[in-house]
Amino acid sequence: MLNIHVCVKQSIDINSLEYDPDTLRPRLETLQFRIGDADLCAVEEAVRIKENNGGKVTLLCAGHNINPDIIREAMAIGADDAYVVSDPLVRDADQWVYANVLAALSVLAGQPDIILCGESSLDDSAYQVGPRIAEELDLPSITHVTRLEVKERKIIAERAIEDGVEILEVELPVVVSVGLEINTPRLPSLLMIRAASRKNVNFIPLDAIKLPKEKLSSLVKYCDIKAIKVGRKNVVLSGSLEEIASMLLSVLKSDGVIQ
Amino acid sequence: MSSALIYAEDWEHIPELLSTSAALGLSPLIIFSHRDLIDIKVAAKNGASEIITHRLEPIPTYISRLLVQVISERQPRIILGEAKKNVREIFGRAAQRMGKACVNNCNNIDIAEGIVRIIRPILGGGYNGIQELIGSPVFVTIRPEAFKKYPVKSVEEPLITEIDLKLKRDSIKLVDKKTTKRSEVDLSLAKVIVGVGRGFRNKEDLKLAEELAELLNGVIGCSRPISSDLKWLPEDRHIGLSGKWIRSRLYIAVGISGQIQHVVGIKNAETVIAINNDPDAPIHKESDYSIIADLYEFLPVLIKKLRESKLRSIYG
Structure with a gap:
């Protein structure tokens, strides 16, 4: 029986976010939230480990205005319960604060054998919460895992880095971060969604995890957020394929790429 | 003066990392790297006054512990590295251990009135996040876009310090590594x-x-x-x-x-x-x-x- 914790973040849905063309700042009225793709891969991997080895999957989430329905969508993949801190103090959290809250939640949820995280969040792309949680709990970490196998009290992980592929072996407990390559999360069936609606989402008051003030104080502050706007011509070339190809050649010629 | 500690997993961009640190007004410039990688000539030419070496296998959990040790001794203002997977993991762990700020994949870095300010891609890369980092030291990994050119003063002979530390080890073992051939195209x-x-x-x-x-x-x-x-x-x-x-x-x-x-x-x-x-x-x-x-x-x-x-x- 393995106790598996999975960290998930209620992230800004980057696909629905729009920006103001004058200020280039995000338009807050277009803000929508969902669990990030890498986090969903982490949940899927946890559920597969549970299916092969037996165990329990607990989701951990820290943030502000957490919507239990969004947590339940991730639970529908096959998680058993969830521990959530939803507090205004975590609203502008950096990864130092997230890691502190998630590590404390993991302790509260009980002795994990494996903690799984997405390698980076959909919105903040900070690439560090997994390793930070590992350090906070004094556990080994393995990031960018593309294949994971649990054998008795060990994991064997395949890890893709810039110059190659590593095979690592480590005894449990361990913190593992995964990217999109590791699996394709299943689409929950109606039955699974219904089952998830009855599962427990434990909202934990921030006071209950007893973190000192400095562990809740962000070290990285946003000064501004601006869309990167590139002026493109947006010309659609139309006609028969022959005609389009000729037009494209004249474009390349007038552009000076070919002569 | 505030020093920069540059962690180098490979030495391809050591000149750029050194010139970027110098452009930020940091000095002295210290490199922390594996013993087998170091190139004293490159370090000297690009202004590094010291190279601290280790002999650890490339396992981020272990290297981060050594890095914390080096930082505690040298007290740099910034720990700088390339935005690579191992470097981000090492920096994230070390930053957590020391209770410090860490930012990754920066496209720009500046220090103004003592405050480190960076720009990095967020929200899928469609936006620039402009952020200030509180405290010192801070951990920063940068993309090539953030490299700064600066006329560095070369150093005659960088000091080489080997760090040999009894390290707490977990059970992580690198069982195998298949190195992929780099394509000739950049x-x-x-x-x-x-x-x-x-x-x-x-x-x-x-x-x-x-x-x-x-x-x-x-x-x-x-x-x-x-x-x-x-x-x-x-x-x-x-x-x-x-x-x-x-x-x-x-x-x-x-x-x-x-x-x-x-x-x-x-x-x-x-x-x-x-x-x-x-x-x-x-x-x-x-x-x-x-x-x-x-x-x-x-x-x-x-x-x-x-x-x-x-x-x-x-x-x-």
Whole structure:
């Protein structure tokens, strides 16, 4: 029986976010939230480990205005319960604060054998919460895992880095971060969604995890957020394929790429 | 003076990391690196006054513990590294241990009135996040876009300090490593790039794109699924948020839908042409010229026309 914790973040849905063309700042009225793709891969991997080895999957989430329905969508993949801190103090959290809250939640949820995280969040792309949680709990970490196998009290992980592929072996407990390559999360069936609606989402008051003030104080502050706007011509070339190809050649010629 | 500690996993960009640190007004410049990697001449020429070496295997959990030790002794203002997977893990762990700020993949870094300010891609890469880092030291990994040029004073002979520490070890073992051959092409320098995406049904079909690239004296790049999921092309051909950021004269996106994470990598391309049969594909909005056509029908026509014309690429 393995106790598996999975960290998930209620992230800004980057696909629905729009920006103001004058200020280039995000338009807050277009803000929508969902669990990030890498986090969903982490949940899927946890559920597969549970299916092969037996165990329990607990989701951990820290943030502000957490919507239990969004947590339940991730639970529908096959998680058993969830521990959530939803507090205004975590609203502008950096990864130092997230890691502190998630590590404390993991302790509260009980002795994990494996903690799984997405390698980076959909919105903040900070690439560090997994390793930070590992350090906070004094556990080994393995990031960018593309294949994971649990054998008795060990994991064997395949890890893709810039110059190659590593095979690592480590005894449990361990913190593992995964990217999109590791699996394709299943689409929950109606039955699974219904089952998830009855599962427990434990909202934990921030006071209950007893973190000192400095562990809740962000070290990285946003000064501004601006869309990167590139002026493109947006010309659609139309006609028969022959005609389009000729037009494209004249474009390349007038552009000076070919002569 | 505030010093910079540069953690180097490989030495390819040591000159740039040193000049960037010098441009920030940091001094002295200290390098922390594996014993077998160090190149004293490069370090001296680019102004490093000390190289601290270790002999650890490349396991981030272990290296981070040694890094914490080095930081406690040298008290740098900034710990700087390249935005690579191992470096980010090492920095994240060490920053947590020391209760410090860490930011990754920065495109710009500055220090003004003692405050470190960075710009990094957020929200899928469609936005710049401008952030200030509180406290000291701070951990920063940078992308090549953040490299600064600066006339560094060379050092006659950097001090070499070997750190030999009894380290707490977990059970992590590196069982095997398959090193992938680096391709000879550096996408971030290429002038003409043909990008391939999920619109290609088979690996063999990439030949069409290769042929087009060849005719234009260009090279092939791809979106993330092609290199990461399908492994049709090596990782260093991946254009996008977590891959290469190109600044080519011409980029032709073929069968690429244009997810935000890909588009961030092509923002600095001069002319962008999209070939995609889906009129609603977001790539069309990110292009100068759009061709709404099936790549399997259009590419052969284009290749034939290009061959028959006397037109040749100015690059080559």
